[in-house]
Amino acid sequence: MRHTWTAGGVLCKSLMSVLSSANHEVRSGFEMRVAALLADITAASAARRAAIVSAGGGAVVDWLLDSIVRGATQAEAARALANLLADPWVAPAVLGRPRAVPSLLQFIFSYQPKRGKKNSRHSSFDVSDHSKGRSMLVAALMDIITSNCDKADYLSFRPLMPADADIRDIAAAIEVIEEGGMHFDDHEDDSSDDGDRGLKGIGIKVLGGTTILGFSRENNSLKIGNSGDDILEVAQNSKMDVAQNSSGLVNQEPPVDYVDIERLSSHATPGLWDDLQREHVAVPFATWALANWAIASDLNRTRIQELDSDGHAVTTALKAPERTVKWHGALVARALLEDQNLTLAPSVPDWSSSLLLTASQATENGDMSLAQMSLSTFLLSMIRCNESKFVIRQKGVHLLRSIAKKIEKENSQSGMKESLAVALSSLYSGEVPLSLEEAQRWSGILLRWLFDKSVSGTTHLTSVKILSSMLDDYGPSSVPISQGWLALVLSEILGDNKTQSLKGATPPEPERVKNQVDYHNAYTATQVLNQLATAVVKLASIQSDYGSESGDKVPLHDFLSLEPFATALKNLNKKSPPKFDAVDSALATLKGIKALAELCSEDVTCQKRIADLGVVSLLKHILVGDDYEKLAAIEAYDASRIREVQDKNVSASDGSSTAATADPRSVRVPPAAHIRRHAGRLLTILSLLPNSKKEIVSDDVWCKWLEECATGRIPCNDIKIKSYCRLTLLNVLCSENQNTRSVSGEYPESECEYKRKCPQFGDALFLLNPELPLEVHLGNSGCGISRDACKDDGCIEHSGSETGSVEGSGAASRRVSPEVDVVFVHGLRGGPFNSWRIADDKSSTTKAGLVESIDEDAGKEGTCWPRQWLSSDFPQARFFTVKYKTNLTQWTGASLSLQVSSMLLRKLVAAGIGSRPVVFVTHSMGGLVVKQILHQAKLNNYDKFLNNTIGLVFYSCPHFGSKLADMPWRMGYVFRPAPSIGELRSGSPRLVELNDFVRQRHSKGLLDVLSFSESDVTPIVEGYGGWAFRAEIVPIESAYPGYGELVVLQNTDHINSCKPVNKNDPSYAETLAFLEKSLKSRGKRAES
Secondary structure: OHHHHHHHHHHHHHHHHHHHHOOHHHHHHHHHHHHHHHHHHHOOOHHHHHHHHHHHHHHHHHHHHHHOOOOOOHHHHHHHHHHHHOOOOOHHHHHOOOOHHHHHHHHHHHOOOOOOOOOOOOOOOOOOOOOHHHHHHHHHHHHHHHOOOOOOOHHHOOOOOOOOOOHHHHHHHHHHHHHOOOOOOOOOOOOOOOOOOOOOOOOEEOOOOOOEEEEEEEOOEEEEEEOOOOOOOOOOOOOOOOOOOOOOOOOOOOOOOHHHHHHHOOOOOOOOOOOOOOHHHHHHHHHHHHHHHHHHOHHHHHHHHHHOOOOHHHHHHHHOOOHHHHHHHHHHHHHHHHOOOOOOOOOHHHHHHHHHHHHHHHHHHOOHHHHHHHHHHHHHHHHHOHHHHHHHHHHOHHHHHHHHHHOOOOHHHHHHHHHHHHHHHHHHOOOOOOOHHHHHHHHHHHHHHHHOOOOOHHHHHHHHHHHHHHHHHHHHHHHHHHHHHHHHHHHHHHHHHHHHHOOOOOOOOOOOHHHHHHHHHHHHHHHHHHHHHHHHHHHHHHHHOOOOOOHHHOOOHHHHOOOOHHHHHHHOOOOOOOOOOHHHHHHHHHHHHHHHHHHHOOOHHHHHHHHHOOHHHHHHHHHHOOHHHHHHHHHHHHHHHHHHHHHHHHHHOOOOOOOOOOOHHHOOOOOHHHHHHHHHHHHHHHOOOHHHHHHHHOOHHHHHHHHHHHHOOOOOOOHHHHHHHHHHHHHHHEEOOOOOOOOOOOOOOHHHOOOOOOOOOOOOEEEOOOOOOHHHHHOOOOOEEOHHHOOOHHHHOOOOOOOOOOOOOHHHHOOOOOOEEEEEEOOOOOOOOHHHEOOOOOOOOOOOOOHHHHHHHOOOOOOEHHHHHHHHHOOOEEEEEEOOOOOOEOOOOOOOHHHHHHHHHHHHHHOOOOOOOEEEEEEOHHHHHHHHHHHHHHHOOOHHHHHHEEEEEEEOOOOOOOHHHHHHHHHHHHOOEOHHHHOOOOOOHHHHHHHHHHHHHHHOOOOEEEEEEOOOOEEEEEOHHHOEEEEOOOOHHHHOOOOOEEEEOOOOOOHHHHOOOOOOOHHHHHHHHHHHHHHHHHHHHHHO
């Protein structure tokens, strides 16, 4: 290798000396021989090509570049340069020489191969063809131009041009791009002799070196003879280490990937591009050079910006018909747009339009690499230039949509889908959103992306963002989209559950109640899905006037082509318009949210999946928005207008009309509050997930709305909605030390069960006083509220009384830390609030009917007495109420009272209940549930929870069984009892075991107990003619456990035993006294 470098240097000096000293005639003849010699040397080996490039500091290359524009030496000089350019190791050094690009462009314009005669048998590979060298150079240039036109990865593009390009070279390239030609002075010797056939190789001994170069050309092939042992050959596919090159003209590493080296290392094949006109070679080469310069350095980009200040050259390249010109034009545009230091050209909006059109055409033709490059550059132009957004919004959105439709089923094009999603989001983020029609046309595409597991996370998040904006912008007109979103989520969850069940899992035992509940939930959800899909189709048909012949003309056509809407649409009777109103639509949404919450209440995997599908954003719109109220208002207005027209028609005709008239008073009111209640429940469940927490906390408006709803500053009159809002804020705003260890598993170890400082409030818990400040609910748990998470100071204010606390919550303004937790647990068919209502009359709530409906309806008009009275009379406590399933019959499925206790135990501990003294207030079967909770805590080392439980209050608790449970087993098919009722049969061994466990703790002074017993019979079944079957559900011998205090409630049946009439009612007064006594006793025990 060292000898080759030396020989090359000596050769250069010798040739330069001869050429400079000879006269013009001698020099002209000798130049042709020198060019032929150099062409033969460059064809020999990679080492000799590197030596030639480095010789004389690049003087040989400069001479060759000058020679390709002269007629006498053009052919052989072109052959030499073709050999150099075909070698990726030395090509950057050649192209980086000053005036290299202008010289090559001048060569291209001066060369146009003549067409051979029609019957000519000569091939372009014939050695006698005088244009072979020129054709080889054109082929080498085109190989370079097209070598990287199929890689859409912009970051992997490695420029071949220098970082400090001559501004005159850049100007020449821009001139060619804009005008398709260039101006240059005629060379002193430009007389072209197309008959020049070149010269055969010559033999020459280079003085000063030991290497003898011998060449002979025979039959269009080169044979290299070695005159000595010092000639070095470098294999074509081997790496050459030319780091010793002192001139620095040749790079140590190739400018392209190794795969490209294999493709470019071969000699340029002449004739491949001879059919191209000169401008179809020059413009692509000029654009290629401009792209490589732009990517190479900031300095080059600055010079390009100076020369093409209006961006016309880039615009011309983007609009050119040639693919390579479009490709490299997009590279130039991207490089300029990514440079934040450059001012934007005024033609950037034109760039955007051209790039989008190219992306659309390329997608249509299946040229995905060009489509990706154009689309990514288009996205950058949208981000940098607001005017581009305006232009595209006016006349380019349909192109974006056509691209999205073309790549809909292409899983490999996730990058393009992401670019489209971000571009659409950029368009939608402006002051003027997309039209309703465009929003509807895009809804189907966005929902497909949202449920497509192959797309990127950015595409998912962006789709959710755009869909949420659509719902917010168009309110009631977007209800089909919001309902469709909900229906697709429900369908996805049902599909996931079905897939998991088919993966070889053993069939569950039919007698297991939890499996029965799961099957029932899935069955109900399937029915709800069909109802929801039908509701979507009906409302969309009404709003869009959709018909079977409408087709693509209707904006929601693509949306309705999704399943399950397509099936529902086929089943829709299009001959007669569907009878459908806002209430029907609202009820379908209500059922959908409820079904989704039931499916995912205890399934963390399901919760994560629906959160990933954007349900948190959908719930925000449902909670904060008022779409169904507006739908009902629109219907009432339309009905009033129809009534006016009908009245006028009746007045015009002197007869009376019997036709039915539309009465606005007949418009039904949708259950909006009920929808928000179930949406709040699902939101509370999801707020425990880390990603959902971030999403809620980052939304200042939503944080403020949740706080105002919880405190009653806005019309949120439903106590459950208020509780859900407060629990959500507690879940997302609580901050704790990152070093604290979280609880994992169903039953955490005793030493780490309370390591988690931040409580986690799940589905089963409610706050009886949600209007109290966040700090009061957290108490002395050791954690705080991350107020910095919500930027709006008003969203998490300290005070809860400044805004007018709810009725009866006189303690709302207190700031003391609670000393005790009081947890209310309902019984059969009870509820977290209904069971604890204030009764107007002890007999008014015991209407005849099924006993499972009595407690549900009892006291609905009253007020919850723990919230109304106890919170002010006993301000030292936090008040919770729990919810669990316990149905009398098995028509709706139920959880066993002794099984549900494990679920409640986990949720109580997770919420921090048990970290301070706890008193449980229970009714009916709720007492048995609490007993089982304490027993589970003992078995699973929840020592802190167990020891902090200081009191139990039992209202009509069947400690030893219930007559109601005995009855169905003897009456056969009258009730078809659920398994939960079987647990309550008299003499059940399990009940005796639980009672003995609690008795032991009471006898040790660890637990205070207060029991209430009913005295009246309760109506169970009302027959025909007013006949009613009445029975004493829990007799006194079962209501008294054999320890603690017993209070018999006179003239009170089972249902009303926990519903005091006033504060003097023993069912309230005795409980209040018991709470005060238990807290004092605990204090005395702690002091001792």
